[in-house]
Amino acid sequence: MFSFESDALLVDDREDLIAVLQMRFGRMAAEVIEHIYGIGDYHTLQRLILAAANAASWEIFEEELQASNHSFRLIGEEFNPLRDQVKGWERRDGEKKK
Numbered sequence: 001m002f003s004f005e006s007d008a009l010l011v012d013d014r015e016d017l018i019a020v021l022q023m024r025f026g027r028m029a030a031e032v033i034e035h036i037y038g039i040g041d042y043h044t045l046q047r048l049i050l051a052a053a054n055a056a057s058w059e060i061f062e063e064e065l066q067a068s069n070h071s072f073r074l075i076g077e078e079f080n081p082l083r084d085q086v087k088g089w090e091r092r093d094g095e096k097k098k
Helices: 003-025 030-037 042-054 058-066
Strands: none
Touching: 003 030, 003 042, 003 058, 042 058
């Protein structure tokens, strides 16, 4: 891949990550945006886009943002975006789920 193509992909991924974060969590501190623009690894940005879309809270995403570039596992209830909404939902028969 040519340099200008990979640079364009990095720019697009940074913008996508920021857009997902704004949709999920609202406004962000300028330091977070600066940190995102400092990321130069395509795979890290892809991982963070997945984390942003699936993290149950801003704090969980922030932990992932601070993780090393070699972090790759997004598992467990921390990455269930509906975790807090599902607790206490009623089933169709009127009983509460536990």
